[in-house]
Amino acid sequence: MNDFLSSTLHQIAFVTHTIIQMTDVLSDEDLPIRPTQRKHSIGELLSHLALLPKADWLIASEATEETMAEFYRNNGLHTLEEIKSMLVSNVAWLEAEILHLTETEMQKTTTA
Numbered sequence: 001m002n003d004f005l006s007s008t009l010h011q012i013a014f015v016t017h018t019i020i021q022m023t024d025v026l027s028d029e030d031l032p033i034r035p036t037q038r039k040h041s042i043g044e045l046l047s048h049l050a051l052l053p054k055a056d057w058l059i060a061s062e063a064t065e066e067t068m069a070e071f072y073r074n075n076g077l078h079t080l081e082e083i084k085s086m087l088v089s090n091v092a093w094l095e096a097e098i099l100h101l102t103e104t105e106m107q108k109t110t111t112a
Contacts, residue, residue, distance in 0.1 A: 005098070005106075009095055009098070012053070012091060012094070012095070013091070016087060016088065016091045019046070019049055019087060020084055020087065020088075023046060023080050023083060023084055026042065026080060027080070028079050028080055030042055030043075031043030031046070031078075031079075031080070043077075043078075043083075046077075046080075046083045047076075047077040047083055047086075049083075049087065050077060050083045050084075050086040050087035050090060051071075051072070051075055051077075051086065051090065052090075053087075053090040053091050053093070053094040054071075054090040054093055054094060055068065055071060055072075057094055057097060058071060
């Protein structure tokens with residue numbers, strides 16, 4: 001593994017740990033809270049962060065709009081434990097996917 005990849009994976013792990021620490025000061029009752037009426041709720045934002053590692057990979061892999069809609073439909077998160085579990089799972093999945101890439105695959109440009 002090259003230094004750039006190692007550093008990138010380290011930063012992803014750091015961000016994951018930080019998000020989990022942030023969720024540890026919340027309760028499930030905090031999830032529906034919205035900073036203002038037109039903004040996403042805390043739960044919606046945390047759910048998005050938990051799904052982001054896999055969702056972005058799928059998008060970068062040129063997943064269709066239908067595939068993405070199904071992904072989000074099948075991954076509704078409703079509790080802090082579900083959010084934390086999905087975040088850890090998706091980050092581990094992303095790391096495994098990245099580590100299996102060849103140098104050529106890492107340099108491939110795609111259209112999302």
